[in-house]
Amino acid sequence: MDIQRLKPSREHDAPLYLQLYRRYRDAIATGKLHPGDRVSSVRSLASALNLARGTVEMAYQMLTSEGYFLARGPAGTIVSPRLGNLGEPGHATVSRLLSPAPSRLQAEAGQVRPFQLGLPALDAFPRKTWARLAGHNLRVLDAAAMSYPDPVGYEPLRRAIAAYLGISRGIACTHEQVFVTAGYRGALELVCRTLLRAGDAGWYEDPGYIFARQFLTRAGMRLEPVPVDEEGLNVDIGQQRAAEARFAVVTPTHQSPMGVALSLPRRLQLLEWASHRQAWIIEDDYDSEFRYHGRPLPALKSLDRDERVLYTGTFSKVLFPGLRLAYLVVPEPQIERFTDSANYLCGPGSILPQATVADFMEQGHFARHVRRMRSLYAARRGYLVDALVQAFGSCLHVQPQAGGIHVLAHLNTRCKDKVLAEAAQSHGLAVEALSQWRMRRSPQGGLLMGFAGFITNEQAVESVQSLSAVLTEC
Numbered sequence: 001m002d003i004q005r006l007k008p009s010r011e012h013d014a015p016l017y018l019q020l021y022r023r024y025r026d027a028i029a030t031g032k033l034h035p036g037d038r039v040s041s042v043r044s045l046a047s048a049l050n051l052a053r054g055t056v057e058m059a060y061q062m063l064t065s066e067g068y069f070l071a072r073g074p075a076g077t078i079v080s081p082r083l084g085n086l087g088e089p090g091h092a093t094v095s096r097l098l099s100p101a102p103s104r105l106q107a108e109a110g111q112v113r114p115f116q117l118g119l120p121a122l123d124a125f126p127r128k129t130w131a132r133l134a135g136h137n138l139r140v141l142d143a144a145a146m147s148y149p150d151p152v153g154y155e156p157l158r159r160a161i162a163a164y165l166g167i168s169r170g171i172a173c174t175h176e177q178v179f180v181t182a183g184y185r186g187a188l189e190l191v192c193r194t195l196l197r198a199g200d201a202g203w204y205e206d207p208g209y210i211f212a213r214q215f216l217t218r219a220g221m222r223l224e225p226v227p228v229d230e231e232g233l234n235v236d237i238g239q240q241r242a243a244e245a246r247f248a249v250v251t252p253t254h255q256s257p258m259g260v261a262l263s264l265p266r267r268l269q270l271l272e273w274a275s276h277r278q279a280w281i282i283e284d285d286y287d288s289e290f291r292y293h294g295r296p297l298p299a300l301k302s303l304d305r306d307e308r309v310l311y312t313g314t315f316s317k318v319l320f321p322g323l324r325l326a327y328l329v330v331p332e333p334q335i336e337r338f339t340d341s342a343n344y345l346c347g348p349g350s351i352l353p354q355a356t357v358a359d360f361m362e363q364g365h366f367a368r369h370v371r372r373m374r375s376l377y378a379a380r381r382g383y384l385v386d387a388l389v390q391a392f393g394s395c396l397h398v399q400p401q402a403g404g405i406h407v408l409a410h411l412n413t414r415c416k417d418k419v420l421a422e423a424a425q426s427h428g429l430a431v432e433a434l435s436q437w438r439m440r441r442s443p444q445g446g447l448l449m450g451f452a453g454f455i456t457n458e459q460a461v462e463s464v465q466s467l468s469a470v471l472t473e474c
C-alpha cells in the first residue's frame with residue numbers, strides 16, 4: 001500500500017494522530033491492508049509523512065489496543081492476523097464493525113463530592129428543556145397513561161431507543177426487542193428471571209463493575225473472574241477456567257473500570273464461544289456515548305449473527321441516574337419469554353419520566369446534549385489530568401483512555417491503593433481503589449477518580465492539592 005495515502009491533512013479539524021488512526025482503520029476495512037501485513041515502523045512512517053513520532057505512536061497505540069495491530073516488539077508491527085481467522089468472511093466483518101456513525105448523548109449533575117465516580121455533569125443538564133417536556137406530559141396525561149403502565153416499557157420510548165441504537169450503535173432491532181427497565185439492575189433481573197437459574201456459572205470481568213457483581217452474586221449466580229488486559233476480557237482464560245459457563249458479562253466499548261476496548265479479535269472469539277456453547281453474553285454499554293478519540297467501535301450486539309447477545313444501555317450517564325431508567329435489547333426469538341417474565345416483575349415504573357425521555361430523544365435534545373457533553377467532558381478530563389501531572393509529576397501515571405467519565409491513575413508508591421483511597425475518603429474525597437473492583441488479588445493497584453463534577457480548572461487543582469496533601473501524609 002502507498003503510505004502517502006495515509007498522510008493526514010493539516011487543514012483538517014481532527015488531530016493528526018486521529019486522522020492517521022482512521023486512515024489505517026479504513027485501509028483494513030476496505031482490504032487495502034490485510035491481516036498479517038507488516039506496517040511501517042513508527043520512525044519510518046513519521047519520517048515519510050513528515051510527522052512527529054509521538055503522533056504516529058499515539059495512532060499505533062490506539063490501533064493496537066483496539067486489536068487492529070499486533071505489536072511484536074523488535075519483529076515489528078503487523079495487522080492483526082486474528083482479524084482474518086475469526087470472522088468469516090474476515091473483511092466483511094471488519095467493515096461492518098467500522099461502518100456505523102454513532103451519535104451522542106449527554107448528562108448532568110448537582111453538588112457531589114470531588115472525584116465522585118459514576119455521576120455525570122449534573123450542572124450541565126438542560127433543566128429548562130426537561131421541565132418544559134415534563135410539564136407538557138403532565139398536562140396532557142390521558143386515561144391510558146394514568147392506568148397501569150406497560151411492564152415492558154412505554155412504547156414511544158421503546159421506539160425512540162430502537163431508532164437511536166440503529167443510528168448510534170449499529171444495532172438493528174425493533175421496538176419489540178427493547179425492554180425498558182429500572183436501571184441496569186432491572187435489566188439484569190429480567191435476564192436472570194428469564195434465561196438463567198440460581199447456580200449458573202458466568203464469566204465476570206476482573207476487575208469489573210462492583211454493583212452488578214454484587215447483584216448477580218445475590219441472585220445466586222456463580223461468577224468466574226476472567227482477567228482483563230489491554231485487549232479487554234481475556235477470552236482464552238475464560239475458556240480455560242469455565243468453558244461451560246452459561247453467560248458472560250462484558251463492557252466491550254469501555255471496560256469498567258480499566259477503560260480499554262474489547263479488541264475486534266476478542267469480540268469475534270467471544271461471540272464464537274457463546275454460539276458454540278449456547279451461552280449468553282450480557283453486553284453492558286453503559287457510557288459508549290462519551291468518547292474523545294474517534295468513534296467507539298459499534299456495539300458487540302451489532303455483530304451478533306447467532307442471537308446470543310443481550311444488550312443493555314442506561315440513561316444514568318447520559319441523562320441522570322435519579323431517573324432509574326435503562327434498557328435491554330433481547331434477541332428476536334426471545335421476545336415472548338422476556339415479555340412473559342416482565343409481566344411478573346415491577347417494570348420501569350411510571351410513564352411520566354419515560355414519556356419525557358421519549359420526547360427528549362425524538363425532538364433531538366438527546367443528540368444535542370450528548371454532543372455538548374462530549375466536549376465538556378474532554379475539557380473536564382483535561383482539568384483533572386493536568387492538575388494530577390502538576391501535583392504528582394512522574395510519581396503518577398494516568399492510564400490513557402479513549403472515553404468515559406473517570407480516570408485511572410497508578411501511583412509510584414509501595415502503599416496499598418486501598419489505604420490511599422480510604423485516607424482520601426476520610427477527607428471527603430471520593431477516590432476509589434482499583435483493588436476493590438477486583439475479584440482476585442493482583443499486585444497492580446490504582447486510583448479511580450471521576451472528573452465530570454469539576455466545573456472549573458481551579459476546582460480540579462484545589463481537589464488534587466487536597467488529595468496530594470492526604471497522600472503525602474500516608
Ligand SMILES: Cc1ncc(COP(=O)(O)O)c(C=O)c1O
Binds near residue numbers: 256284315325
Ligand atoms: C459499568 C456500569 N454499568 C452500568 C451502569 C448503570 O447502572 P444504572 O443503570 O443502574 O445506573 C453503571 C453506572 O454507573 C456502570 O458504571
